[in-house]
Amino acid sequence: MAERICGICSDAHTTCYTQAIEDLLGIEAPPRAKYIRVIIAELERIHSHSLWLGIAAHEIGFDTLFMYLWRDRETVMDMLEFISGNRVHYAMNTIGGVRRDIPSEMTPKIKDGLDFLEKRIKYYIKTISSDRTIQKRTVDVGILKPKDAIELCAVGPTLRASGVKNDVRRDDPYAAYDEIPFNVVTHDGCDVFARIIVRCEEMLESINMIRYALDHMPAGMLRVRVPMAVEPNEAVSRVEAPRGELIHYARSNGTARPERYKVRSPTLANIPALCKMLMGQHVADIPIVLAGIDPCFACMDRLALIDVNTGRKKILDFNSLRENIRRMRGNCP
Amino acid sequence: MSIILEAIRQIFKSPITLKYPFEKTDVPKDFRGRPVWNMQKCVGCGLCSRVCPSGAIEMIGKGLKAEIKHYVDRCIFCGQCSESCPRNAITMTDEFEHAGYDREKMIYEYRRES
Amino acid sequence: MGLLRWAQIRSPWIIHFNTGGCNGCDIEVVAAFTPRFDVERFGILLKGSPRHADILAVTGPVTLQVRDRLVRIYEQMPEPKYVLAIGACACSGAPFKDCYNVLGGVDEVLPVDVYVPGCPPKPEAIIDGVVKLIQKIKRGDANGRG
Amino acid sequence: MEEDEILSELRRQLKEGIIDVKVPRKRRIFVWIRSEAFKNAIRRLKDMGFTHISTITAVDLKESFEVIYHFAYKGSIELSLRFNIPKENPRIPTITDVIPGAILYEREVHDLFGIDFIGHPDLIPLILPENWPRDIYPLRKEYSLEDLRGSILKAGRDERRVTAQ
Numbered sequence: 001m002a003e004r005i006c007g008i009c010s011d012a013h014t015t016c017y018t019q020a021i022e023d024l025l026g027i028e029a030p031p032r033a034k035y036i037r038v039i040i041a042e043l044e045r046i047h048s049h050s051l052w053l054g055i056a057a058h059e060i061g062f063d064t065l066f067m068y069l070w071r072d073r074e075t076v077m078d079m080l081e082f083i084s085g086n087r088v089h090y091a092m093n094t095i096g097g098v099r100r101d102i103p104s105e106m107t108p109k110i111k112d113g114l115d116f117l118e119k120r121i122k123y124y125i126k127t128i129s130s131d132r133t134i135q136k137r138t139v140d141v142g143i144l145k146p147k148d149a150i151e152l153c154a155v156g157p158t159l160r161a162s163g164v165k166n167d168v169r170r171d172d173p174y175a176a177y178d179e180i181p182f183n184v185v186t187h188d189g190c191d192v193f194a195r196i197i198v199r200c201e202e203m204l205e206s207i208n209m210i211r212y213a214l215d216h217m218p219a220g221m222l223r224v225r226v227p228m229a230v231e232p233n234e235a236v237s238r239v240e241a242p243r244g245e246l247i248h249y250a251r252s253n254g255t256a257r258p259e260r261y262k263v264r265s266p267t268l269a270n271i272p273a274l275c276k277m278l279m280g281q282h283v284a285d286i287p288i289v290l291a292g293i294d295p296c297f298a299c300m301d302r303l304a305l306i307d308v309n310t311g312r313k314k315i316l317d318f319n320s321l322r323e324n325i326r327r328m329r330g331n332c333p
Numbered sequence: 334m335s336i337i338l339e340a341i342r343q344i345f346k347s348p349i350t351l352k353y354p355f356e357k358t359d360v361p362k363d364f365r366g367r368p369v370w371n372m373q374k375c376v377g378c379g380l381c382s383r384v385c386p387s388g389a390i391e392m393i394g395k396g397l398k399a400e401i402k403h404y405v406d407r408c409i410f411c412g413q414c415s416e417s418c419p420r421n422a423i424t425m426t427d428e429f430e431h432a433g434y435d436r437e438k439m440i441y442e443y444r445r446e447s
Numbered sequence: 448m449g450l451l452r453w454a455q456i457r458s459p460w461i462i463h464f465n466t467g468g469c470n471g472c473d474i475e476v477v478a479a480f481t482p483r484f485d486v487e488r489f490g491i492l493l494k495g496s497p498r499h500a501d502i503l504a505v506t507g508p509v510t511l512q513v514r515d516r517l518v519r520i521y522e523q524m525p526e527p528k529y530v531l532a533i534g535a536c537a538c539s540g541a542p543f544k545d546c547y548n549v550l551g552g553v554d555e556v557l558p559v560d561v562y563v564p565g566c567p568p569k570p571e572a573i574i575d576g577v578v579k580l581i582q583k584i585k586r587g588d589a590n591g592r593g
Numbered sequence: 594m595e596e597d598e599i600l601s602e603l604r605r606q607l608k609e610g611i612i613d614v615k616v617p618r619k620r621r622i623f624v625w626i627r628s629e630a631f632k633n634a635i636r637r638l639k640d641m642g643f644t645h646i647s648t649i650t651a652v653d654l655k656e657s658f659e660v661i662y663h664f665a666y667k668g669s670i671e672l673s674l675r676f677n678i679p680k681e682n683p684r685i686p687t688i689t690d691v692i693p694g695a696i697l698y699e700r701e702v703h704d705l706f707g708i709d710f711i712g713h714p715d716l717i718p719l720i721l722p723e724n725w726p727r728d729i730y731p732l733r734k735e736y737s738l739e740d741l742r743g744s745i746l747k748a749g750r751d752e753r754r755v756t757a758q
Contacts, residue, residue, distance in 0.1 A: 007471020070481035085363025088471040153694025171669035264648035350485045387541030407541035409566035432576035512722035547741040
């Protein structure tokens with residue numbers, strides 16, 4: 001269910017949700033499950049960033065690059081489909097571990113895919129940094145100074161493209177991120193171009209992390225037994241989704257239904273920063289600046305609260321803002 | 334500039350497009366398509382209809398006489414029913430082409446053969 | 448009329464509208480337009496304006512906020528027009544159908560011609576849905592108000 | 594700074610303002626404070642390096658509301674600052690003058706619970722549809738789902754009648 005908050009970062013939401021519930025119950029996922037969570041999360045990051053890069057290329061009118069990127073993105077989708085069975089909602093995480101294993105027979109095929117992707121992403125970085133169209137449309141567009149970024153509480157690649165080294169994976173390690181070496185990619189450009197480069201290099205970093213995780217995966221079980229009763233308790237869970245810090249807050253009251261469940265997805269956190277970026281820009285630059293924060297209008301904000309009295313789920317979503325933005329963009333998907 | 338060279342290179346490659354409607358594509362091993370009930374195994378405990386997050390499974394009657402109605406238009410293909418079933422009576426098939434003109438015709442009914 | 452129907456069967460133009468869904472169906476719709484699945488080989492084009500489109504592809508459950516906009520977009524489309532509901536949410540509103548701000552499936556608001564269930568449907572399933580819609584137009588029994 | 598250092602520093606700064614603290618696991622701190630001390634506490638926290646506000650959550654506790662501010666210290670330590678406010682008069686001062694990034698979270702809490710943030714620059718509805726009834730706050734527990742649906746559909750009908758006229 002938590003997966004249906006967002007279709008693009010569905011794994012980040014389930015990881016965050018399962019972590020919050022595991023915290024409530026006082027259990028911990030086994031090591032192998034943690035590694036599998038990392039692999040899926042990083043594959044998802046590659047898929048999400050390449051999707052975004054395609055959309056960004058489309059927004060600046062470079063549809064050729066959009067088509068190339070979406071073609072190569074199918075490699076990641078194939079890998080995810082190969083591991084989990086589905087292209088979008090993977091249903092890998094469950095409370096107390098993961099549902100499916102990544103056996104060693106799968107490793108060579110995944111690695112082949114990663115090699116291909118690495119080659120392609122390097123090529124795209126070269127293209128992007130040498131192509132005049134992209135340079136003209138993105139350099140010095142949508143400036144967000146580091147001071148403003150911190151003040152307006154921006155998250156994720158938007159913040160890192162302003163030169164602030166901040167990553168939940170490094171600062172507040174969850175799953176197996178404390179055991180896997182990786183760099184936090186930052187860029188000092190503060191503009192849309194910096195956001196593109198940060199995301200591209202994060203994809204390369206993700207590829208290395210998946211390789212490391214595949215090689216160092218410990219053996220063991222996939223899930224632990226989950227106790228049936230929940231004590232009154234509360235938990236805050238944070239995950240670095242492809243778009244930035246995702247936070248779930250859960251509180252239980254001893255019954256089978258939660259007292260309060262709150263989701264704050266990264267795009268909402270970036271909206272105040274976006275308003276700052278749009279100041280003094282040309283109207284023609286609005287789409288690319290908007291796309292620069294990687295907005296995911298579906299996951300922009302939704303809260304779910306399960307009312308103890310009726311036991312029904314209530315979900316609110318963040319339509320008004322999305323509508324405004326959609327009106328601004330015309331009806332681009 | 335390099336993207337132009339890339340474009341020229343693509344001309345000599347075979348197309349990547351799948352010929353889908355004319356040639357069927359394979360589905361991966363763990364694909365979650367339409368769930369199918371094996372009513373010989375089903376004991377009518379009703380667990381599947383209770384765990385279903387979208388209310389796509391309706392159970393009429395109880396125990397061995399139970400009938401199951403599965404609304405494909407509501408199903409989100411999450412596989413929770415097949416995972417929860419204590420008798421492994423539910424399997425997720427490879428079927429994914431469910432498109433239809435009428436929601437009334439998208440209901441699958443299962444009942445135990447006597 | 449004959450010419451119009453011939454043109455619609457040969458090259459239906461699509462407008463895609465998300466009424467409050469999770470984006471899962473949207474990325475699959477876009478994936479259906481990109482090289483791997485490429486529905487443009489059937490003459491299907493994704494358009495940005497409802498005034499150019501023949502088919503309204505709706506993803507997501509219809510929320511209160513979006514209802515009026517959805518109707519407005521539908522009203523702007525030239526007749527005959529067809530509605531394609533993509534994904535479980537657009538078909539019936541599940542699993543969000545009990546939420547207080549969700550009206551349910553698209554058929555609560557607009558007449559739907561083809562339902563494509565799946566969460567999200569594979570791009571192949573979306574192509575299948577479009578093909579079935581084209582067959583329906585060919586037979587001439589679509590309720591496309593035209 | 595480590596968790597215990599942060600706590601001792603906070604205790605030194607706020608003294609009686611703190612009711613209770615809890616450190617359930619590494620990098621998680623829950624602090625209960627008195628509602629009078631809250632604006633001061635947020636200023637102190639900002640000076641200590643808690644510049645990033647993750648989100649604001651409110652919980653309906655039947656008699657009162659609990660408001661929780663989730664802060665992050667240099668991205669790593671997550672501190673949840675919480676206090677109760679009475680349900681009859683849910684008014685608290687805004688923190689947008691200290692942390693501008695909280696602007697949307699305050700609007701969101703205002704929409705869903707009807708908590709007024711005094712001094713907020715622009716407290717218009719953020720999440721709720723524009724034809725939403727003014728005095729209904731969906732996440733308050735006194736409203737059941739049926740009530741909400743009924744009143745919303747009624748509001749929608751009324752509006753349609755107005756436009757028809």
